[in-house]
Amino acid sequence: MSVTRPGPGASRPYRFPRAIEGETANGLRIIVLPMPARPLASAQLILPSGASAETREGSGITAALARLLTEGGERHDADGLVEASELLGAKIGADAGWESLVIGATLPAGRLRGILDLIAEITVAPRLPEREIERVKALRLAAIDQAQASPRARASEALIAAIYDDAAAYSRPAGGTRESVAAIDRTALLARHQQLLAAGRPTIVIAGEIAPAAAIRTVQESPLAALTRGSGAASQPADAASTVSSERNGAPHLLLLDRPGSVQSELRIGRLGRSRLDPLFYAALVHAEILGGLFGSRLNRVLREEKGYTYGAAAGFEFRRGRGPFTARTAVESSVTAAALVEARTQLGSLATAPATEEELAAARQYLRGTFPLRFGTPSAVASAVTALVANELAADELDRFQTSVDAVPANAVAQVAEGLEAERERIVIVGDAATIEAPLRDAGFAVEVRSEPVKEDS
Amino acid sequence: MSAPQAIPLNERRLANGLRLITVVDRTAPTATVNLWYHVGSKNERAGRTGFAHLFEHLMFQGSAHVSKAEHLSLIESVGGSANATTWLDRTNYFATVPAEWVELILWMEADRLGTLLDALDQANLDNQRDVVKNEKRSSYDNQPYGTAYLELLALSYPKGHPYHHPTIGSMEDLDAASLQDVREFFATWYAPNNAVLTVVGDIDEAEIVAAVERHFGAIPPNPALPAHPDLTIGAPLAGEIRKTVKDKVPDPRIHLAFRAPVLAHPDLPALEIACQILAGGRGSRLTRRLVRQEQVAQDAGLSVLPFVGGASLVVGSATLRPGADAATLERIFLEELRGLGERGPTTTEMERARALIESEEMALRSDPETIADQIGMYATLLNDPERINRDLEIYQAVDAAAVQRVAHEYLGDERVILWYEPVEAA
Numbered sequence: 001m002s003v004t005r006p007g008p009g010a011s012r013p014y015r016f017p018r019a020i021e022g023e024t025a026n027g028l029r030i031i032v033l034p035m036p037a038r039p040l041a042s043a044q045l046i047l048p049s050g051a052s053a054e055t056r057e058g059s060g061i062t063a064a065l066a067r068l069l070t071e072g073g074e075r076h077d078a079d080g081l082v083e084a085s086e087l088l089g090a091k092i093g094a095d096a097g098w099e100s101l102v103i104g105a106t107l108p109a110g111r112l113r114g115i116l117d118l119i120a121e122i123t124v125a126p127r128l129p130e131r132e133i134e135r136v137k138a139l140r141l142a143a144i145d146q147a148q149a150s151p152r153a154r155a156s157e158a159l160i161a162a163i164y165d166d167a168a169a170y171s172r173p174a175g176g177t178r179e180s181v182a183a184i185d186r187t188a189l190l191a192r193h194q195q196l197l198a199a200g201r202p203t204i205v206i207a208g209e210i211a212p213a214a215a216i217r218t219v220q221e222s223p224l225a226a227l228t229r230g231s232g233a234a235s236q237p238a239d240a241a242s243t244v245s246s247e248r249n250g251a252p253h254l255l256l257l258d259r260p261g262s263v264q265s266e267l268r269i270g271r272l273g274r275s276r277l278d279p280l281f282y283a284a285l286v287h288a289e290i291l292g293g294l295f296g297s298r299l300n301r302v303l304r305e306e307k308g309y310t311y312g313a314a315a316g317f318e319f320r321r322g323r324g325p326f327t328a329r330t331a332v333e334s335s336v337t338a339a340a341l342v343e344a345r346t347q348l349g350s351l352a353t354a355p356a357t358e359e360e361l362a363a364a365r366q367y368l369r370g371t372f373p374l375r376f377g378t379p380s381a382v383a384s385a386v387t388a389l390v391a392n393e394l395a396a397d398e399l400d401r402f403q404t405s406v407d408a409v410p411a412n413a414v415a416q417v418a419e420g421l422e423a424e425r426e427r428i429v430i431v432g433d434a435a436t437i438e439a440p441l442r443d444a445g446f447a448v449e450v451r452s453e454p455v456k457e458d459s
Numbered sequence: 460m461s462a463p464q465a466i467p468l469n470e471r472r473l474a475n476g477l478r479l480i481t482v483v484d485r486t487a488p489t490a491t492v493n494l495w496y497h498v499g500s501k502n503e504r505a506g507r508t509g510f511a512h513l514f515e516h517l518m519f520q521g522s523a524h525v526s527k528a529e530h531l532s533l534i535e536s537v538g539g540s541a542n543a544t545t546w547l548d549r550t551n552y553f554a555t556v557p558a559e560w561v562e563l564i565l566w567m568e569a570d571r572l573g574t575l576l577d578a579l580d581q582a583n584l585d586n587q588r589d590v591v592k593n594e595k596r597s598s599y600d601n602q603p604y605g606t607a608y609l610e611l612l613a614l615s616y617p618k619g620h621p622y623h624h625p626t627i628g629s630m631e632d633l634d635a636a637s638l639q640d641v642r643e644f645f646a647t648w649y650a651p652n653n654a655v656l657t658v659v660g661d662i663d664e665a666e667i668v669a670a671v672e673r674h675f676g677a678i679p680p681n682p683a684l685p686a687h688p689d690l691t692i693g694a695p696l697a698g699e700i701r702k703t704v705k706d707k708v709p710d711p712r713i714h715l716a717f718r719a720p721v722l723a724h725p726d727l728p729a730l731e732i733a734c735q736i737l738a739g740g741r742g743s744r745l746t747r748r749l750v751r752q753e754q755v756a757q758d759a760g761l762s763v764l765p766f767v768g769g770a771s772l773v774v775g776s777a778t779l780r781p782g783a784d785a786a787t788l789e790r791i792f793l794e795e796l797r798g799l800g801e802r803g804p805t806t807t808e809m810e811r812a813r814a815l816i817e818s819e820e821m822a823l824r825s826d827p828e829t830i831a832d833q834i835g836m837y838a839t840l841l842n843d844p845e846r847i848n849r850d851l852e853i854y855q856a857v858d859a860a861a862v863q864r865v866a867h868e869y870l871g872d873e874r875v876i877l878w879y880e881p882v883e884a885a
Contacts (some may be wrong), residue, residue: 003524006562006670008537012488012661037486039463040821070741078751082742086811089818091740107818135754142757142781145709149603261707264596296532305528308589311597331597333589363536370538370557373487378825 014373014403017207017382019396022216027229031396032215033207033382041112041208041215042383044104045119045224046390049199051174052098052238052322056167057183060176061192062096064136064184069094069103071132073121078132081118088114094122098174098238098320100391101196106380109209113218116204120223123197128189140181147173151259155266155431156327158257162242162427163270163325169238170322200232205386208379239322241272246425248447254341255427256441256450258434265337265432266329269315269348271424273326274417276319276392282405283413288316289364290356290414291348292328296363298347303330309340315348321392326421334433338440341428351418361411369403463821465848466830469664473672475680476652480834480844481667482659484827490561490660491827493553494568495835498648500628501547501621501688501768509591509628510636512545514644516587518552519543523574525567527583537563545626548767549839555828558661562670565658569674572654575645581638588633595627603708604879607776611716614700614875615772621688622766650681655838659831690768692718696873703878710757711779713789716875718770719763723841727765728854729861730869733799734761734773735815736808736862744795745777753791755783767840773869785878796870803863813855820851 017033024030051062070092071078085092090107092115103123105115147153157173164171175181204224206215219225246253274284292299292315303313315328328348332340356364376382389398430437434450441448469481500511521527534541539556541564554564599605609625616623656675658667696718720726738745738761749756761775777792779785804812823829830847838844 005524006566008557008559009562009666011557011559014488038821038825040818040825079742079747082740083807083811086740086742087807087814089814091815106822108821132751135751138754138780139750139757142710142778145781146603146757146778149707149709151601259707262601264593264601294532294535296528296535301528304590305586308586309593311590311594331593331601333593333596363532366538367535367540368538371540373489373557374540374555374828377487377827378822380822 016376016399016402019386020212021396022219024220024225024227026225026227027201028219028224028227029201029203030216030219031203031205031386031390032210032212033205033386034210034212035208035379035382038209038379039109040106040379041109041206041210042104042106042379043112043115043119043204043206044102044383044387045123046203046205046387047101047123047196047199048099048201048203048391049196050097050099050101050391052169052320054169056172057180058188059169059172059180060140060174061184061188062101062196063175064140064181065189065192065196066094066096066101067136068128068132068189069122069126071129072127074125075121076118077127081122085115085118090115092118096174097391098170102387104383112206112210112215113222116219116222116224120226124223124226126193128186130186133184133186133189137181137184140175141178143175144178151262151264151266151331151431154257155268155429156329158255159268159270159327159427159429160325162255162429163272165240165242168240170320170324197227198230201229202227203390205383205390207382207386237322239272239324241424246427251445251447252426252428254441254446254448255429256434256438256448257429257431258450258452259431260433260435260453262431262433263334264331265334265430265437266331267337267341267344268327268329268429269344270325270327270427271421273317273324274319274420275323276321276394280413280417280420281319283409284317284417285368285406286361286364286409287351287414287417289367290360291315291351294364294367298350299328299344302343302347303332303340307340307343309333309336309343313344334436337430337432337437338444341430341441342444349422351415352422356411356414361414365406365409368406372402463824463851466824468834468844470844471668473651473676475676475678476650477671477675478655478838479668479671480655480657480838481662481664482657482830482834483662483664484659484830485661486825487827488558488661489555489827490558490658490662491553491555491831492561492564492568493551493657493659493831493835495655495839496550496649497653497687497839498550499546499548500624500626501690502648503624506632506635507640508624508632509626510632510640510644511550512626512628513587513591513633513636514641515543515545515550516591517579517583517641518571518575520583520587521578522571523577524570525578527578530567530571533567534564539564547622547626551832551835553828553832561658561660561662561667565670566674568656569678572649572651572675573678575649576642579638579641584636584638584641588636592630592633595630599627603706604712606704606706607714607877607879610702610704610877611714611772611774611875614702614877615696615716615718616769617692620692620769621690622769647681647685650684651675651678652680653684655835657831657834657838659827687768692769696875698873700875703880705882706879708879708881710781711785711881712879713777713779713785713792714877714879715775715792716877717773717870718873719773719869721769721771722765722767726865726869727763727771729857729865730773731763732812732854732857733862733866733870734763735812736804737761737795737799738775739815742811744799745792748791748795749777749788753787755780755788755791759792789876796866800863800867800870803859806859809859809862816854817851
């Protein structure tokens with residue numbers, strides 16, 4: 001063994017797969033990302049409207065529609081569809097996000113046309129059988145109960161509800177609430193389906209070992225050519241922050257959701273974050289790594305490696321087209337809850353008083369640029385990343401600039417992100433055993449509001 | 460489909476017994492370093508459960524030339540990521556970095572294998588003991604249904620069997636772990652002749668071999684490496700073993716376990732395909748029947764947990780739909796398992812399973828981290844790293860008769876049935 005640490009050898013260049021574009025006569029946008037030596041292809045069709053376009057009463061309908069698309073189309077019923085897609089070596093799936101509904105699959109590249117036919121079939125004329133609608137609704141209601149029973153999910157949902165105004169779409173789970181899900185019916189689903197087909201320009205992203213010209217031609221010759229460009233009604237603003245004061249009589253307000261007998265407390269601290277389209281996006285990435293992303297981040301280093309309060313502590317932005325949340329998350333042993341919360345808040349505020357050091361900045365930049373190629377080894381990862389760009393209305397070659405953009409983040413931009421966060425209201429939520437942790441939290445100076453466990457409704 | 464190109468393995472053994480396997484893969488400008496140590500929770504002694512995993516944490520607390528918690532920070536600061544896992548049969552450590560930094564990782568791995576005890580102190584042990592106890596709380600004790608796998612192991616293996624206790628251990632045993640335990644465990648198991656080092660990526664094989672010789676070559680082997688414990692299980696499960704756990708859960712959930720053949724056994728691939736046909740996705744038998752047709756479950760799962768000795772496990776679960784009848788759910792679940800054993804899969808089910816396996820194999824081969832880990836696994840547990848290149852062929856050769864036979868043989872009446880039920884409201 002030698003004492004001297006080895007330095008780097010010669011560095012290798014990396015390029016994100018190049019995006020080649022085409023379109024169909026009706027205006028479907030086609031983006032192909034060739035990846036040599038990867039014998040798979042991943043195809044993802046994006047309809048550009050999601051949960052952020054929903055009203056409170058109608059929330060969750062896009063997610064329900066996504067689940068129901070795979071219940072069959074004109075030629076196949078649900079079982080027939082699964083069978084046909086699995087015979088191609090693919091699991092076809094549909095998912096709703098905040099800004100889009102995406103239908104896709106990954107399979108051996110030579111069978112691309114087969115999966116395009118199936119994607120087109122369920123997109124253009126889904127069956128939406130009554131019996132399956134009722135089943136999907138019932139399963140969503142059961143999933144809401146499961147989330148309430150999970151300390152992690154319950155804490156996260158309560159924090160999000162505290163950050164945003166009740167009227168903002170981002171205040172709700174994208175899957176909808178008990179009331180809104182109960183109200184979903186076939187008429188509403190058909191209307192939402194029509195809205196999605198007319199919502200704007202649909203796009204198909206295809207990544208993998210495939211020649212761009214051939215892939216574009218395959219799409220043009222497939223039934224996807226029937227999809228047309230919609231008029232593109234702009235979606236509603238989804239990100240209005242709550243105006244409720246974050247203090248009570250000068251003390252920081254803390255919502256304590258009681259979970260009697262909990263051996264740990266789930267801590268959440270959050271604020272209104274930044275949009276994916278924010279000019280400080282790359283600075284925000286670097287900021288979040290330093291604060292709560294890296295293993296050696298300020299939050300994890302102190303809470304885990306110095307104090308042993310937790311298995312891990314993390315913080316970061318969730319980037320959406322509107323301003324998504326910034327959240328810090330950890331679970332700590334009940335008896336150290338107050339001490340851990342005080343320490344977490346100190347670390348979260350530390351970038352305002354102790355700016356990022358050159359060492360921290362270099363580590364965060366290099367981590368982001370170095371791990372970038374690792375994230376994109378598979379066609380499905382590349383297709384998903386470009387799908388997210390499309391949903392946020394960013395250029396298809398945006399990721400080509402990722403590494404240079406991260407490298408170029410200056411210290412003052414990181415400081416600006418820190419200041420911006422400090423200017424937003426802080427929200428604190430804890431799920432834990434109130435009998436153990438309420439008094440120490442009050443003693444530590446928090447205005448604690450205790451809410452007892454939700455009572456499960458009989459079904 | 461044509462057979463995929465073989466992954467080119469290059470293998471050698473150092474004088475001290477370290478097994479080194481390299482694979483050149485230039486699809487990404489990265490290098491993965493993966494180390495398997497043949498030691499896991501099966502090697503723990505009574506009163507020290509959870510120790511192999513606690514020890515894994517201490518491997519990140521510094522060595523002679525790396526300071527506390529610097530290991531991961533250093534890897535991140537050169538643009539890489541790293542982690543480690545402990546399981547019943549083994550412990551693995553892995554990092555992926557921009558290819559130009561591969562020697563740094565080799566050096567760090569050698570530094571902790573050669574000099575871990577130089578940096579060990581009580582404060583680090585106490586800190587990581589707290590971290591691991593919080594890991595147990597987060598991942599098991601404070602999660603709805605979180606203790607199911609601890610229960611399944613305890614019910615499936617007899618008391619005193621090395622697989623009876625879980626890798627995470629007990630709070631009492633974690634509290635009892637001492638510096639002397641760490642020293643003994645390290646001296647016993649962390650030796651080059653008990654390790655497989657796999658390096659995959661955009662690498663020069665001659666340079667890797669030279670660097671490994673340079674950094675690992677002088678680390679002495681343990682000539683007295685102990686034999687692994689006897690994993691033989693005397694009797695089969697005595698019929699059906701049942702247990703009910705009251706927990707803070709919203710809906711009842713059934714968990715099942717069956718003893719299955721060991722990792723090396725030729726029946727295991729057929730059993731994995733049986734699990735795929737029964738519970739792999741929306742069109743599988745259990746999901747169709749329980750979730751879609753009879754609508755008594757929210758979800759359904761069944762999969763193989765492979766182990767090297769005694770018996771592997773097939774574990775399954777399904778969550779009751781609110782308002783549905785638990786006995787009906789259990790009856791249908793078992794009916795479907797029996798049905799596959801009695802009548803076997805259809806031709807279409809076999810075709811679907813084969814097509815999905817082929818896609819999964821292609822996806823696996825797109826990921827250097829998975830390639831490295833599978834090679835480490837096959838070298839450590841089967842002494843057969845080249846198995847990775849025969850996997851597709853082995854799975855594709857399974858026929859309907861084999862699936863029917865293994866379903867009949869292993870998914871029968873000797874089983875564990877564990878129900879989680881909501882505690883009554885106070």
